Every structure is written in structure tokens, then in C-alpha cells.
Amino acid sequence: MIPLLDLKRQYALLEKEINAALVRVAASGNYVLGPEVKAFEDEFALYVGAKHAVGVGNGTDALRMALRALDVGPGDEVITVPFTFVATAEAIAELGAKPVFVDIDPRTFNMDPGLVEKAITPRTKGILPVHLYGQVADTDALGRICEAHGLFMLEDAAQAAGSARNGRRAGSIGTAAIFSFYPTKNLSAMGDGGMITTNDAAMAERLRFLRVHGSAKKYEHSELGYNSRLDEMQAAVLRVRLPHLDAWNARRREIARIYDNEMAGLVETPFVEPGCEHIYHQYTVIADRRDELSGFLKEQGIGTAIHYPLPLHLQPSFAYLGHRPGDFPVSESMAKRVISLPVFPELSDQEVLEIAGAIKRFYSR
Numbered sequence: 466m467i468p469l470l471d472l473k474r475q476y477a478l479l480e481k482e483i484n485a486a487l488v489r490v491a492a493s494g495n496y497v498l499g500p501e502v503k504a505f506e507d508e509f510a511l512y513v514g515a516k517h518a519v520g521v522g523n524g525t526d527a528l529r530m531a532l533r534a535l536d537v538g539p540g541d542e543v544i545t546v547p548f549t550f551v552a553t554a555e556a557i558a559e560l561g562a563k564p565v566f567v568d569i570d571p572r573t574f575n576m577d578p579g580l581v582e583k584a585i586t587p588r589t590k591g592i593l594p595v596h597l598y599g600q601v602a603d604t605d606a607l608g609r610i611c612e613a614h615g616l617f618m619l620e621d622a623a624q625a626a627g628s629a630r631n632g633r634r635a636g637s638i639g640t641a642a643i644f645s646f647y648p649t650k651n652l653s654a655m656g657d658g659g660m661i662t663t664n665d666a667a668m669a670e671r672l673r674f675l676r677v678h679g680s681a682k683k684y685e686h687s688e689l690g691y692n693s694r695l696d697e698m699q700a701a702v703l704r705v706r707l708p709h710l711d712a713w714n715a716r717r718r719e720i721a722r723i724y725d726n727e728m729a730g731l732v733e734t735p736f737v738e739p740g741c742e743h744i745y746h747q748y749t750v751i752a753d754r755r756d757e758l759s760g761f762l763k764e765q766g767i768g769t770a771i772h773y774p775l776p777l778h779l780q781p782s783f784a785y786l787g788h789r790p791g792d793f794p795v796s797e798s799m800a801k802r803v804i805s806l807p808v809f810p811e812l813s814d815q816e817v818l819e820i821a822g823a824i825k826r827f828y829s830r
Contacts (some may be wrong), residue, residue, distance in 0.1 A: 467807055467816050469768030470649055474811035477703055483655075486701035493697075493717070497757050498677075501700040506660075508707055509644075513626075513636035515662035517669035520695030521676050523622045524645025527659035529693060531641050534671045535617050537590050539560050544584050545593040545621075548796040552593055553621050554777050555620070562590070564750070564786070566778050567614035568793040572736040574598060574803075577731075579681040580605035585610075591617035596625035596635050598805075599651070599717075599738065599746035604630055604638045611640075619643070624746040626652040628712045631740045636662040646695075646703060651746050652710050654699040662756075717745040718808035720817050724748060724806065727821035731828050747772055748808035755802050756829055765823045770805045 476483065490501060502520050510518035521527050537543060539561030545553055547566040554564035567580040576594045590823060592611055594602035604618070611618045620642035622628075625635040636642040646658035663669055674681040679690030721743070725734045733751035737743045752758050762769050776796040778788035788795065806820055 467768060467812075467820060469770055469805070469807050470809050471811065472648055472789060474651075474809070475550050478811070479709070481814060482705045483702055486705050487698060488641055490697045490701045491798075495700055496697050498694055499697045501697045501704065502695050505695070505700040505704050508704065509660060511663060512707060512710075513634045513662055514635045516664045517662065517666065517765070519658045519661045519663075519669055519672040519676065520700060521661060521672075521691075522693035522695065523657040524643060524647060524659040525552040526555060526676075526691060526693040527623075527643035527645070527661050528619075528621065530672055530675050530693065531619055531643050531661050531663075532556055532560055533561075533675060534668050535591060535619065535640065540588060542586060542588040543591050543593050543619075544581060544589060546597075546796070547594055547778040547793050547796070548574060548751040548773065548799060549595045549597060549621070549662050549777065550623070550773065551777060551780065551782070552623075553593060554783065555660065557593070558783075563588070564777075564783070565589070566793060568795045569597075569604075569799070571799070573600055573602070574799060575600065575602035575737060576607065578603050578610065581607065581610050585614055585616075589614070589616060591619060591640070593619045593621055593812050595621040595623075596628060598735070598749050599628050599744040600814040601625060601628050601630035601635050601638070603738070603802070604633075608638070612650075616738075617641075617725075623647075624650065625744065626650065627710050627742075628744040629742040630738075637664075640665065641668060646699065651714060651744055652706060656699055658695050658703065659693075660695070660700040705808065712809040714744040717748075717808050718743065720808050720812055721745050721748055723814060723817045724750075724808075724821060727818065728824055731824060745808050747805040749803050749805045751799070751802045752804050753802075755804050758824070759804055762803050762820075762823055762826045767820055771800075772805050774800055776800050 499543040541562040619637035620639040622635040623645035641663040646654040679688040
């Protein structure tokens with residue numbers, strides 16, 4: 466069996482360090498917004514190249530709170546993509562704003578900047594690109610659009626911790642950025658966790674009291690907020706793992722190179738834009754007979770996943786937007802053709818070759 470992801474392998478490598486960190490927090494008696502969270506916020510901000518980092522309960526809350534701090538509300542529109550996890554657009558809708566979808570580039574799976582201008586209206590407040598699978602979207606072109614129209618750019622970097630474009634890391638490019646530390650992520654907690662990064666001191670200050678019920682002073686609430694804090698245990702685990710992130714991402718790139726070489730001509734392997742440092746949160750290929758291939762690999766004991774099988778504009782929860790099949794043809798095509806293969810850094814070269822070999826056998830039948 467070769468799973469899509471094996472969290473136990475990574476824990477085994479860092480068992481002593483992680484256990485010591487957990488014991489340290491347990492013994493401290495300080496479990497909420499203590500020194501571990503503050504230290505991790507500082508370390509993560511330095512890592513991504515942002516001035517401020519605010520730890521919150523999870524990646525979805527990070528989206529909600531960042532949009533709220535950017536004053537998104539009823540009647541506003543935020544441009545994003547339909548080919549992503551539901552949280553991206555869900556957070557927009559929950560604030561009473563309208564998610565406005567534009568299609569993706571078929572090579573990168575990220576927002577197609579050439580489609581954005583036509584989607585801008587007087588109600589547009591900002592653009593929310595997703596750095597899907599670990600490759601930074603075309604923030605150069607999107608940044609120019611935002612500047613020309615006075616819009617914010619909020620990076621959905623939930624899958625992109627450590628990725629970069631033209632030397633700038635995800636999380637340091639837009640007005641703000643959000644990260645998820647869900648256990649499947651390249652930098653993961655042992656539970657839920659999230660982060661918002663920004664260079665705007667006033668926004669960071671507002672986020673810090675939004676995460677504690679809108680309170681800057683105990684029992685005084687300047688606005689209604691949230692109960693969403695990165696806890697001390699998770700911050701301590703993340704502090705252990707952060708120094709290993711670059712090496713883990715480099716190993717993911719090594720695995721991707723093996724796949725690229727072994728599967729050339731069989732499937733469409735991931736395209737990496739010039740200047741981008743892909744961190745392969747997912748190694749996702751475009752495959753003919755995708756569903757048959759998925760079934761065959763399952764029979765061989767190889768884990769795979771489909772990210773994502775139904776674009777957001779066709780989800781029942783967004784039916785009120787009035788979209789129909791065919792509205793975003795690239796996203797719809799990718800949903801029928803993509804498949805993600807194991808790419809976690811603890812995979813051996815032999816396992817990667819076994820997976821590639823199974824795919825060769827499928828297409829040789």
C-alpha cells in the first residue's frame with residue numbers, strides 16, 4: 466500500500482522534538498494566546514517576508530476574518546475562481562458579498578488574469594486568487610489590475626506555504642494572505658490552525674481583536690468578532706516543523722521531477738511558470754480516462770484524490786448565483802480530468818517509481 470499521505474512517517478522523524486514541545490506547553494499552564502503563538506507568529510512572518518502574522522483557528526476563519534478586516538460586506542463583490550476548495554468562496558458569501566467567478570489557466574490551474582477586467586464592476590472590492598496545488602498565481606498581472614482599479618488582493622495561500630514567485634514568497638505579495646495548517650498541508654499542525662499575514666499594521670491590529678470577540682480590552686467589545694485563535698499546542702508543533710519546511714518542499718520537487726521524467730507522454734504533468742517556485746502541495750496531473758486510472762491505482766494499493774470533482778459554480782450551495790454548465794469551461798474540463806498522486810516528502814524514490822510504473826501499465830493495456 467502506498468497512501469496519498471502518511472502523517473505517521475513525518476511524526477516518527479520528529480517524535481522527540483514534538484513530544485518535548487507538547488510537554489512544555491502542558492507544563493506551562495498557558496494554553497491560549499501565550500508565548501508559543503507569539504513566537505510562531507513572529508517566526509512565520511519572518512519566513513514569508515511579511516511584517517505581521519496573526520494566528521487563528523483554521524484556514525477558513527482566516528479567510529472570513531481577512532475579508533472582514535478588508536471591510537467586505539453586503540453588496541460587495543470579490544473576484545475569485547470556481548476551481549478551488551469551497552472555503553474560498555464560502556467566506557465571501559458568508560459576509561453577504563457576492564463571489565464573482567473567473568475561469569482558470571488550463572496550464573497552471575490558477576486564475577486567468579486575462580479574464581479579470583471583464584468581471585470588474587462598480588461593486589468589486591477585491592480579487593482573491595488561489596495559489597492552487599502550491600504554485601503562486603500570476604500576482605504580477607493581478608497586482609497591476611488591483612492597482613489600476615483600487616482593489617485589494619487577498620492571497621489564498623492555504624496550499625502554498627513556502628512557494629514563491631520572482632523571489633517573493635506567498636504571503637508577502639498581496640494586501641494580505643491566508644494560510645491553513647490543516648494536517649494535510651505542507652506545514653501542518655496536529656489539528657486545525659490558520660494564519661493571516663499582512664504588511665498593514667492597522668489591519669493586523671484589527672485582526673488581533675476580531676479573533677477574540679472584537680475585544681481590544683477584556684469585556685469591552687468594539688465590534689462583533691469571532692472566537693478563533695491558534696492555540697498554544699498547535700503553535701508549539703508548528704514551531705518544531707517550520708525549520709524543516711524548505712527541505713520538505715525541496716523533497717517534493719525531487720519527487721515531482723521523477724514523476725515528470727517517468728510519465729512524460731502518458732499524462733500531462735504539472736506546468737511550472739517561469740520564476741515560480743512550486744512546492745507541490747499536490748502533484749496533480751491531467752489524465753485521459755481519469756476515473757478508470759483512479760480505479761486501477763486503487764486496485765494496485767495506490768492512494769489518489771480528485772482536487773476538485775465539482776467546480777464551485779455548479780455546487781448546490783451556490784445555485785443562487787444562477788450559473789450553468791459551460792459557464793467556466795476550463796474549470797469544468799479540469800474537474801473531469803485531474804488526479805492527484807502521492808507526493809509527501811517521506812515517500813521513497815522506489816515508491817515513486819512504483820506509482821509511475823503502475824500508470825505506465827495502465828496506459829499500455
